[in-house]
Structure formats: C-alpha cells, structure tokens
Amino acid sequence: MLRPARTGHDDPVDESSTGRSRSRGTAQRSDPASTPARTTRSGSTGTPARARRATKVTRPAAPDPVTVSEVTVNEITVEDSATIGTTTEAAPAAERRPVPQPSGPAEEALPVPEAKPLPEDRYLNRELSWLDFNARVLTLAEDRATPLLERAKFLAIFASNLDEFYMVRVAGLKRRLQTGLPVRRPGFLPPTEQLEQIAEQTSALMARQSRVFAEEIAPTMAEEHIHIVRWSELDPAEREKMRASFREQIFPVLTPLAVDPAHPFPYISGLSLNLAVVVREQDGGPELFARIKVPNNVPRFFALDRVTRDGARVMRFLPVEELIAAHLGQLFSGMQVVEHHLFRVTRNAEVELDEDRDEDLLQALERELARRRFGPPVRLEVAASISDHVLELLVRELDMDAHDVLRVPGLLDLTALWQIYNGVDRPDLKDPPFVPATHPHFAEGETPRSVFARLRDHDILVHHPYHSFSTSVQRFIEQAAADPNVLAIKLTLYRTSGDSPIVDALVDAAEAGKQVVVLVEVKARFDEKANIGWARTLERAGCHVVYGLVGLKTHTKTALVVRQEGNHIRRYCHVGTGNYHPKTARLYEDYGLLTADPEVGADLTDLFNVLTGYSRQTSYRRLLVAPHGVRRGIVERINREIAIGPEGLVQIKVNSLVDEEIIDSLYRASQAGVRVDLIVRGICALRPGVPDLSDNIRVRSVLGRFLEHSRVFRFGRGAAAQYWIGSADLMHRNLDRRVEALVQVTDPASTEELNRVLTLMMSEDTGAFELTGSGQWHRRPGRNPQEALLRRIVDRAE
Incomplete structure (x- = not known):
C-alpha cells in the first residue's frame, strides 16, 4: 500500500513550465x-x-x-504619443478623400429580401469542430502516399496541437464550469457536456495516433533503418556507451522526490515528462512512492548509429526515460524498485492581468509568466501499463477527475518526433526541397x-x-x-x-x-x-x-x-x-x-x-479595421450579394469561422440563391448543404505541406467583384477584441491572381476535405492545390 501524502510544491529542480500562456480579460x-x-x-x-x-x-x-465560449483575452496599454511624432501627417491634396462610414468604403444600398427564420441548431460546436480539425491533421499522418518522415511530422503536429487545445480551450471550459460564468451563445453546449464529449473524442483520437505510430510509421521507419529502441534491445557496447551518457549528462541533474508525511507531493510542471516510481525496503515493508522529473535540458532521444555488414547506416534512438528507468537502482540505492510508470501533466496556460490596475505592463506580464507554472492541471497522460493504485494516487494528489486521464499506449508525447524529423538526413523520406521564387x-x-x-x-x-x-x-x-x-x-x-x-x-x-x-x-x-x-x-x-x-x-x-x-x-x-x-x-x-x-x-x-x-479614427478609405469595421463591412458586402440574388457570389478563405452574425448572413445569402464558397482550415461552426438553409454553401479545408494561413475575401463576380486580404479570422476575439485590418486589393493583376487561387481551391478536381451539414468531414481525392501552386509559381521562375 502506498503511503499517503500531503499536497505541496517542494521541488528543488527548476520547474519552469514548457507550456505557453495566453492572456485573459473581459470581452x-x-x-x-x-x-x-x-x-x-x-x-x-x-x-x-x-x-x-x-x-x-x-x-x-x-x-x-459579447458572450463567447472561448477563453477571454486581455490586451494592451499605450500612452500619449505627442513626444514620438505620431500625430496625423498632412496628406497631399491628391490624397485627400471624403471620409466614408465607419464600416469602411461605402457600399451601394440595395434592397435585401426579407430574412427567413433560421433554425436553432444551425451552429456546430466550436470545440468539437477544432477536434475535427486535428483529426484531419491525423489523417495526413495516416496517408501512406505522404513521405514517411512527413507522416511522423504530422503526428508531432497533432500532439502539439492537442497540448495547446488543453492548455487554452479545455482550461477555459473548466474555468467557466468552476466559476459559473453564464453562456448565452446560441447552440452552445454546457461546459460539462462539452468536457465529456471532448474526453471521449480525444481518447479515440489518441488511440488512432498510437495505432498509426505503432503499426505503420514505426515499422516503416525500421525498414528504412530508423529505429526507436528500448533498453533491452541494446547490445553490450551500446549499453556501455549509454551508461557513460547517463553518468555524465543525466545523473547529476536528477532529483528523486519521496512522497511521505514528511515530503508533500511535489509540484509537477506543465508538459514535463515524469517517472512515478514505487520502491520498498529490500527485506519487505510498505511500498513507497517517489517522483523523478525527466530533465528538459537533454534530448528526448539519444542517438546510436551503427553500420551493417553491407555498409548501410542504421540510426537508433533511445528515449531518455528508458535510460533513466534502466538506472533507477543508482537513484534508490539499497531499495527494491517495484514498478515505474511514465506520466505527463498539462496545465492551464492562461496569464491573468489587470490592465486597469497594472502601471507597467512588461513588469506585470513578466510577473505573471513566472507564476504560469502554477496553473491548475487540466489533463493527465499516463502510460497504458500504469497500475491502478499508482494512477489513483496521481489523480488524487493532482486533484483531477477520471475523465481528465488519458491512457496512452506506446510512446508518450509524440511531439518528440520533431527531433527525429529534424535530425535524420534522409531527403528521400521528406517532401522535395524548394527555393521560394522572387516575385x-x-x-x-x-x-x-x-x-x-x-x-x-x-x-x-x-x-x-x-x-x-x-x-x-x-x-x-x-x-x-x-x-x-x-x-x-x-x-x-x-x-x-x-x-x-x-x-x-x-x-x-x-x-x-x-x-x-x-x-x-x-x-x-x-x-x-x-x-x-x-x-x-x-x-x-x-x-x-x-x-x-x-x-x-x-x-x-x-x-x-x-x-x-x-x-x-x-x-x-x-x-x-x-x-x-x-x-x-x-x-x-x-x-x-x-x-x-x-x-x-x-x-x-x-x-x-x-x-x-x-x-x-474609425473610418478608412481602403481598409476595414476591427473592432469597429470588419464584421460590419463583411456583412454589408454579403448583403449586397443577397440583393443581387442568384448572380451573387461570396468566397471566403480563413482559418476559423465562428462568428454567428456572419454565419447567419451567409445562411441568408444561400437562401437568396447566392453561391457561397468557404475555405476554412480549422474551426467551422457553419453547417453547409442543409436544405432550405445552406443549399448553396460549400465548405472545404485544405491541409498539407504548408499551413494555409491567409485570409481572403471576395464579394461579387466580374468587374464588380471586390477582393480583400488581411489579418482577421471570423471569430469573436478577432472581430471584437483585436485590432485587425483588411485591405481592398484593386490592382487588376493582383485580383486576377486571387481569383485564380480561389478557383483552384474550389475546383471539382482539387483534393481537399469537405464538410457536410451533419458536421462530418470527408476527404475528396484530387490534385494537391499546394503542389499545383509550387509548379506554377516556383518551378516557372526557375
């Protein structure tokens, strides 16, 4: 039986969090x-x-x-700029223009058909939509047509994305649940229900991730002479080399922390790897618990290269936790090691700032960043082989719920695959290199x-x-x-x-x-x-x-x-x-x-x-600027297309589409017969293809070698079309709590290029993921749009 422990934060080892934080405030x-x-x-x-x-x-x-389902964001302070020369510059006469309305360039007022009632269930849940996005990333790792090390990279991206999701999104839901913050957002699920569905879907995704790594990627890497090995697979010469590495690089910085009435349970820093170790006296007695933090200043994998008889180079990588586990006897001299298990904690990564109180933002932010590592835990990842009584102790001492626990078969924390991707010089197993073209x-x-x-x-x-x-x-x-x-x-x-x-x-x-x-x-x-x-x-x-x-x-x-x-x-x-x-x-x-x-x-x-x-200033000539003008300007332009009717066209390419007012405008555009094309990389709360609601809306997601990050907006056809680019995604935080800018592109060659790319993305022969009205994403075969752009822009320039 493990001895009970008191909670505490005694850990002499530097526990600065490897997690990252976000700020918070009132929306x-x-x-x-x-x-x-x-x-x-x-x-x-x-x-x-x-x-x-x-x-x-x-x-x-x-x-x-504004009522939102996301963690609220706290922002910045500025002071009188008279001494730094930023007063309005006098414009030459040729530059002076009449001041338009706050929404940006004035739009011609056209009659808009009477709006039809919209159903209550017209929005997809934001958090679950994000999990669907990360599932699409995982699909790229499962694609056998993707080069092997690129597949490993997508597994690392999937794992890193999920870390951030828990640090920010799940942490925000837990905070809402604990504080009882009201939510009036249409279609919004209660935090308890969201957390349950998140836990269920995340568990399924982690099982997929572990399966594709253990059954496909790791064996295929082994066929290419790239191995992730256990201590038991090392030969005597390799073990001796690793023992020397342990003595010189790892042993001096390890600090086993006992847990007993005199030693409270130590603080576990966010995203760190840890070994839960159970020991007892050689002659018997009660089982005792100790924790060892895996140092974050050493590589996750130790490289061991060898050359086969036929001259082939074999790259072997030993996880650092395997090396530490093999030497636990040196850390607990005179004790019997009963069992050990790897675990990892994810913590809330918010930064709490009171901008009305803090006089010096930099000092306040530095102070809060130092406190960040004490954020409450939101996820516990454990090796699938962990014993029930050790898991029960961790859950109790970390004050977590059972649905916060993820049992991970195989290697824990696959973000470490970045080390292999970057460290293995095998161009044949990666995407072909390219040199960006000079415009x-x-x-x-x-x-x-x-x-x-x-x-x-x-x-x-x-x-x-x-x-x-x-x-x-x-x-x-x-x-x-x-x-x-x-x-x-x-x-x-x-x-x-x-x-x-x-x-x-x-x-x-x-x-x-x-x-x-x-x-x-x-x-x-x-x-x-x-x-x-x-x-x-x-x-x-x-x-x-x-x-x-x-x-x-x-x-x-x-x-x-x-x-x-x-x-x-x-x-x-x-x-x-x-x-x-x-x-x-x-x-x-x-x-x-x-x-x-x-x-x-x-x-x-x-x-x-x-x-x-x-x-x-809230009005501009060629810009739409949030928080005053971006939502209003977009809705005005959608309304113009609604007034035009079936000849209207709206095309939008963004990272996320969540804002209800814009979504409802797009629904009404569809009801008026306007064709609506949406290219949304990540979260999409709109349901396309629903009869009498969104029949004329198509939603695609393009994922691949490059992260689709641009925001492009097109309203109208032919010479009357307007094209805009800028920094704003269609989310509450971007439209209400950020300074964002969209600029109208008017140069004919530039607008033609934007039209060409939007047409490529929505072409029937282009490969992409497509969203259905039920919220399911399906991958459609076709040509890779990023490869097509590489050939057209980069190869043509060579």
Missing part, C-alpha cells in the same frame, strides 16, 4: 465613442529608455457585452531598381511561401532602413523569429536617425517572453515602442514607410495576412500587399495614430 464590444488607454515606451538613440506611466482612460461599460516584379534586371521605384509603378501582391519573403517584404524594410530619404518606419510586430532580420533593420534605421515606431504585441499568446525581449532590444536602439491598446490585442500585420521625394512626402505600405517572421514565411501560406497607393498610405497613417496616440 466587450468596443465603444466607438471612446478610446482605450495605452502603454508606450519611448527610446532615444543610444540611451536605454525608462518606462513612463500610462495615462489611464476610464471607459464606460459597453451596453452589449517577377522584384527580379533584378540589368538595371537594378529599388522596391520604392517598383511600387511607384503598380501594386505588388506576394504569395508566401511560393514567393520569397526575403526578396520582397524583408527587402522592403531593409531598403527603407538604409535609404537616406526615408524619414520614418512604422510597423506592428506580433511574432517574429529568434534572429529576426526585420528587427535588425529597424534597429539600424533607429541608429541612423530615422523615426522608428514599433507596436510590439507583448501578449501574443505563447510568444510573450520573446516579444518582451524584442521590445527591450528596440527600446535600447532608440525605437519608439508601443504595447497597444487596453482590452485589445493588436493582431494586424502592417508596415508604413514615409519617404521624402523632392518637395513632397510619399508613403509606401505593406498589409499582410501573416507575421513578419522569415522562418514561418517558408511554412505558412500568406499574402502581402505592397503598395504606394495614397489612400492606403493615408489609412495606415490614421491607423498608426490610433495605435500610438489618442486618435478616435
């Missing part, structure tokens, strides 16, 4: 008549800047609170021209990863930093890479005396720590760093370059669907519009004045 509709408070840090060249206290703005409670308009001719000269000729639409990020967007920022005629650079930074050339260019620009304003979103979920570091780096270089708006996360992807040309000022712009992140630009599918259009330049000037100062 309200933004009040157009008020301006949120802001937090700004202003730097000066060569002198580290000190934080200035933000001027707090008291806002009345919005009369119509034809940026190609160097006999007489090189600057990005600015090219943009004065026409707009340029780049499509990553097919078009190179480094020779387009990155070059745009780098040339702006080096150009003596550039006066100012303004940019929003949501996520970027660890060695960011964009940040380097901004630092160079500030050190050269240019005015550089960077809005760094320090609460970008899971990148908080990195972005705090970037903010301080930029401040030290003399950049004006802004953290955003209270209650709103700044998610828009925009850059503005102000250049002196002769006796007037010209503005050059970038508005994109993806982050300024050179590494993900080779993995994420995104669009970016580069333009010198005066209206877009004036719009971005106004938008940055909102972000950095006290401007109350």
